[in-house]
Amino acid sequence: MAVTPGWYMALAAVLFIIGAGGMLLRRNALVMFMSIELMLNAVNLTFVAAGRELNVLEGQVAVFFVMVVAAAEVVVGLAIIIAVFRRRQTASVDELTQLRG
Amino acid sequence: MDLSLSLIIFLPMGGMLLLFGFGKRIGEPGAGIVATLAVVGSFLIAVVLAFDFINGDGPAETVRWFEWLPAFGVEAELRWDQLSALMTLVVTGVGSLIHLYSIGYMRGDPGFGRFFSYLNLFITSMLILVLANNFALLFVGWELVGLSSYLLISFWFERPIAAAAGKKAFIVNRVGDVGFILALMLIFSVFGSLGFDTVFEGAHRGELTVTMATAIALLLLVGAAGKSAQLPLYVWLPDAMEGPTPVSALIHAATMVTAGVYMVARTGAIFELAPIAAATVAVVGGATALFAATIAIAQRDIKRVLAYSTISQLGYMFMGVGAAAYTAGVFHLMTHAFFKALLFLGAGSVIHGMSGEQDMHKMGGLARKMPVTFATMAIAWLAISGIPPFAGFWSKDEILGVVFERGGLWQVLWGVGLVTALLTAFYMTRMMWLTFFGEPRWDDGVEPHESPRLMTVPLVVLAGLSVVGGLVNTPFKATLEHFLDPVFEAVHLAHAPDGSLAWILAAVSVAAGIIGIGAAILRYRSRVPVEDGLGWRLLGNGYYIDDVYAGVFAGGGKLGADWLAFRFDVRGIDGAVEGIGSLTRKAGGWLRPLQTGFVRSYGLAIIAGAVGLLAWFLSRGGI
Numbered sequence: 120m121a122v123t124p125g126w127y128m129a130l131a132a133v134l135f136i137i138g139a140g141g142m143l144l145r146r147n148a149l150v151m152f153m154s155i156e157l158m159l160n161a162v163n164l165t166f167v168a169a170g171r172e173l174n175v176l177e178g179q180v181a182v183f184f185v186m187v188v189a190a191a192e193v194v195v196g197l198a199i200i201i202a203v204f205r206r207r208q209t210a211s212v213d214e215l216t217q218l219r220g
Numbered sequence: 221m222d223l224s225l226s227l228i229i230f231l232p233m234g235g236m237l238l239l240f241g242f243g244k245r246i247g248e249p250g251a252g253i254v255a256t257l258a259v260v261g262s263f264l265i266a267v268v269l270a271f272d273f274i275n276g277d278g279p280a281e282t283v284r285w286f287e288w289l290p291a292f293g294v295e296a297e298l299r300w301d302q303l304s305a306l307m308t309l310v311v312t313g314v315g316s317l318i319h320l321y322s323i324g325y326m327r328g329d330p331g332f333g334r335f336f337s338y339l340n341l342f343i344t345s346m347l348i349l350v351l352a353n354n355f356a357l358l359f360v361g362w363e364l365v366g367l368s369s370y371l372l373i374s375f376w377f378e379r380p381i382a383a384a385a386g387k388k389a390f391i392v393n394r395v396g397d398v399g400f401i402l403a404l405m406l407i408f409s410v411f412g413s414l415g416f417d418t419v420f421e422g423a424h425r426g427e428l429t430v431t432m433a434t435a436i437a438l439l440l441l442v443g444a445a446g447k448s449a450q451l452p453l454y455v456w457l458p459d460a461m462e463g464p465t466p467v468s469a470l471i472h473a474a475t476m477v478t479a480g481v482y483m484v485a486r487t488g489a490i491f492e493l494a495p496i497a498a499a500t501v502a503v504v505g506g507a508t509a510l511f512a513a514t515i516a517i518a519q520r521d522i523k524r525v526l527a528y529s530t531i532s533q534l535g536y537m538f539m540g541v542g543a544a545a546y547t548a549g550v551f552h553l554m555t556h557a558f559f560k561a562l563l564f565l566g567a568g569s570v571i572h573g574m575s576g577e578q579d580m581h582k583m584g585g586l587a588r589k590m591p592v593t594f595a596t597m598a599i600a601w602l603a604i605s606g607i608p609p610f611a612g613f614w615s616k617d618e619i620l621g622v623v624f625e626r627g628g629l630w631q632v633l634w635g636v637g638l639v640t641a642l643l644t645a646f647y648m649t650r651m652m653w654l655t656f657f658g659e660p661r662w663d664d665g666v667e668p669h670e671s672p673r674l675m676t677v678p679l680v681v682l683a684g685l686s687v688v689g690g691l692v693n694t695p696f697k698a699t700l701e702h703f704l705d706p707v708f709e710a711v712h713l714a715h716a717p718d719g720s721l722a723w724i725l726a727a728v729s730v731a732a733g734i735i736g737i738g739a740a741i742l743r744y745r746s747r748v749p750v751e752d753g754l755g756w757r758l759l760g761n762g763y764y765i766d767d768v769y770a771g772v773f774a775g776g777g778k779l780g781a782d783w784l785a786f787r788f789d790v791r792g793i794d795g796a797v798e799g800i801g802s803l804t805r806k807a808g809g810w811l812r813p814l815q816t817g818f819v820r821s822y823g824l825a826i827i828a829g830a831v832g833l834l835a836w837f838l839s840r841g842g843i
Contacts, residue, residue: 142823151820212819216818217817220812
């Protein structure tokens, strides 16, 4: 059974749904972050798969962009989480509701 | 010619600027002398320049200063013809005498230099008005005399009454000016020019429809009624008596208030085409004459008697020019300038001698204390009462004659004029008697004394003019009429009757004067009657017109302003602003619950949105 692009897409969809579910269901900020990374990488997988199937380089180029942005985002996000944890001794997002309207 | 005519204006203008800058340093009496010399200089130049006109018919001349408003084709241009020459002579001649008088009257006033600076400003403005060769420059002079009038009425501005009177004069004049400006706009829209020659020649060629001529003439009348204190815009003039007495004499009797008469005479070519408007002028004049004369009877303040008398006499002039008797109107303007300036200056002399007392009920018996003032004022009294051969008789008689000769309803106006003449003689006699005859009723400590020579000399000169001034235009030798003929040759002039009718009319008007004088003498000869009761109070307060105006116009304006300030502004403007603010706050309040503060619910919203977008794209069959 050959691995067709459909399989890649299906895997990416599964990974994306796991990520989305993790983000919606988990309270720990760190775990939510990891879920977001999972979603980003699911998208990356679709990019490279489509790039190879269509035989173009743009897919891989887009992936590099996503990786760079994700790296930058993680730096900022982790810094915020650590700063919050130092003040509050917690990483649960459900307790961080000061911005409620 | 160019330079000398301009100098007539530049001399007082220079005096004004000099005194405005250095009036205080020049001091007393230097500032007065400078100002007087400037006006005397203008007078002498005017006399020399007018010689051509007097000798024969010298041509009318124009002097172009500079191109002023090219868009309207308006140039700053002066016009020197018989009418402007006569006006210039009256303004500078009477003006010189009053300047001289003021040096004595204003002695010791802290604003001495300022006073003469303003007086010169007035002379400058008035000369611009009478010498202008187009409506635009005329209007500049018109506004400038209004300004100097305001400055001089409220000269003693630390007195609230004087300041209020100045403002009143200014504002009432603005009402008239609106009419004048509208008239100028109409004139420009019809003729495309504001030059006198273009407009009047155009009017003659028939470029003006009767409707348009009537509209323009009526609007001009509004302007003239404001400046010349005619019904219904006369209310500022009695209050203007708060100014120094020489100002009342110069501006509010002899010269400025006659600007309306001059303007109607100047624009005779337009009024000729609008018989209804001309008749309106005459009716306004006649009504004002009678109305003001009745009020003058019951005034106790000597200056207010003269103020209402001025309004009444201006009504005569309007009656004259309205009846197309421009020469007669201008003639009365001239003689009135002499005897009314004299009356005011005499009243000033009396007030001066009585240490500021103006109430006639506190005078009496002054004839012996102030012989020169009494003698000169007596001449003016006879002149204004229409007793021949004094000046007022000839001019008043000519106006009445012309009005009678027009026939029909005009004869009603003649009757009004005749009654006014009777009333005039009555109230002037009352004033003379209360002031100069009878028992002294002075307040304690008042020591009446004759005024200094500086003040009596102008009185004597004006008295002389009041005697002979009328002789320039008698039915036997109409010098003034011939003098002014070139100005009015294109206009149809109404003439006084001649022959036996003239004699009868003259006799009737003299009889009216004598009856008025006699009645007043009988009434006031032995004692001062108590003048109280409903009628006297009604007249004494000028039919309460001031209060009516204050209630209707000032009160109405105040109500409107109050409504705007405390209703419309608070509820309307502020309400709208505050409404928008509170609406925004309320909307914010409704939307606040959306921000739960739970990061995961935001995440859910994002995903829901993404899914929604995806569903939409898919439903359209692709991106």
